[in-house]
Structures are given as structure tokens and as C-alpha cells.
Amino acid sequence: MQLIHTLDIYTIVELIGTPKEHAMTDLDHVSLDPIDIADELTVAINELSEFHSSSEKVITVESTKLVGLADIEYPYTCYRVPGQAENACKLTSPSDLPSQIRDIYKIDSGLNNLYAQKNTLLIGVQACVWSRYGKSGVATVSGMSAMKFNTTRPSTPTSQHNKGRAFDVKLQGRMMSNGSSYDQLACAYLCMYCVEAGATRLIFSDNAVVDAVNKATGKSVCIALAGHKNHIHLDNR
Numbered sequence: 001m002q003l004i005h006t007l008d009i010y011t012i013v014e015l016i017g018t019p020k021e022h023a024m025t026d027l028d029h030v031s032l033d034p035i036d037i038a039d040e041l042t043v044a045i046n047e048l049s050e051f052h053s054s055s056e057k058v059i060t061v062e063s064t065k066l067v068g069l070a071d072i073e074y075p076y077t078c079y080r081v082p083g084q085a086e087n088a089c090k091l092t093s094p095s096d097l098p099s100q101i102r103d104i105y106k107i108d109s110g111l112n113n114l115y116a117q118k119n120t121l122l123i124g125v126q127a128c129v130w131s132r133y134g135k136s137g138v139a140t141v142s143g144m145s146a147m148k149f150n151t152t153r154p155s156t157p158t159s160q161h162n163k164g165r166a167f168d169v170k171l172q173g174r175m176m177s178n179g180s181s182y183d184q185l186a187c188a189y190l191c192m193y194c195v196e197a198g199a200t201r202l203i204f205s206d207n208a209v210v211d212a213v214n215k216a217t218g219k220s221v222c223i224a225l226a227g228h229k230n231h232i233h234l235d236n237r
């Protein structure tokens with residue numbers, strides 16, 4: 001066993017011979033008829049023109065000024081999705097941001113649904129910017145929508161995640177779900193930044209934080225609901 005493991009590929013070929021000559025010869029003679037190739041190309045060309053006419057997933061590259069980023073504009077990409085009125089705008093990967101603002105947010109590992117309607121995206125990112133340069137530090141984006149919004153959470157059809165109007169954030173390791181590491185004040189700041197950025201509803205499981213943010217902002221948009229100990233959910237309806 002040991003010996004066989006240490007044999008290199010040339011030795012193995014020597015030992016078992018080279019019965020591939022026949023196969024090689026076959027391969028050499030495999031050549032498609034030009035007419036067959038042309039047929040395949042014609043199909044592909046037709047697909048190209050279909051793609052054109054359906055205007056699927058037309059991409060627009062945009063950039064927007066956000067409060068707190070001075071002259072650096074936040075770049076992002078929006079996609080037109082067939083059968084969906086609103087474009088799906090994608091949260092830009094930090095590595096694709098201008099180097100000076102690569103730390104304005106983190107994206108939760110494993111989060112693939114990175115789309116929202118444009119205004120919702122910009123409200124969420126603005127809240128992250130305020131958190132980063134404000135009192136709660138770098139926030140982690142933990143939930144958005146699929147490119148085709150209504151496929152995001154089929155089991156909860158009324159969720160704004162199914163409309164591209166929801167954005168979830170958290171402070172890694174500092175949420176209620178992190179037990180004694182819960183940073184209640186930082187979460188209150190982050191909730192406040194979300195409200196001030198334009199959230200029309202905000203859900204978090206801590207009654208004290210919800211009451212305080214409603215009081216301080218004078219906007220009664222925060223509500224306490226179960227299931228939101230590990231993230232803060234914002235709606236933009």
C-alpha cells in the first residue's frame with residue numbers, strides 16, 4: 001500500500017501500459033461539421049437578440065451622496081427585474097467601495113439576499129454610516145431581499161422583505177441574543193440612526209430601547225416584537 005501511494009503518475013503509466021493510444025486517435029478525429037457548428041451559433045445569436053428585446057436585468061450604475069461621507073459618493077448597482085416594477089439595488093460589497101469608506105458596514109457571512117428598492121438601500125446605508133462615525137460603531141447588514149423581491153420570504157408574504165422595503169442590521173456580538181455582551185446603549189444609538197435616516201417602522205425586541213428611541217426622536221416608529229433580539233429590522237414603506 002505504502003509503495004503504491006508513493007508512485008508518481010509516470011511510474012503508474014509504465015506499470016499499467018498506455019492503452020490510451022486508441023482513445024487519443026479517436027479524439028484527434030472528433031471534429032464537428034461546420035454546418036453543425038453554424039447551427040449552434042445561429043441558436044446563440046437568436047438568444048442574443050431575445051435578450052436585447054426583453055431588456056432583462058438592465059443594469060444602472062449609480063452613486064449617491066450620503067450625510068457624513070463628505071465628497072465621497074456611495075456607489076451601487078441597480079437591476080431591472082422582469083415582472084417587478086421597482087429596480088433591485090444591490091448593497092455594494094465593502095471591497096468594491098472607495099478605499100476610504102470600506103468600513104462603513106460589514107455584511108453578515110452567508111447573506112446572499114443583498115437587494116432592496118433604492119430608497120430603502122440608501123436609508124439602510126445612511127444608518128450604517130452614522131453608526132460607523134457615530135456612537136455605535138460598525139454595523140453588520142444581516143438581512144435584505146432577493147433580487148426578485150417577492151421570492152425572499154414566501155412563508156411570510158406580508159413581510160416588507162418581500163417588497164424590497166426592509167433592511168436588517170446588527171452590532172456583531174453586542175445584541176440582546178449575545179447575553180451578557182449585550183450593549184443596550186449602542187443598540188439604542190443604532191435604532192435612533194435608523195429612524196433618523198428615514199425608517200418608517202423599526203422593530204427591536206427591547207422595550208426600553210424602543211420606548212427611549214420613540215421618545216428621543218419624537219417619531220413613534222419603533223415597536224417591540226419578539227424574534228428581534230439578534231437584529232434590528234427597519235421598514236421603508
Ligand SMILES: [Zn+2]
Binds near residue numbers: 143166168232233234
Ligand atoms: Zn427584517
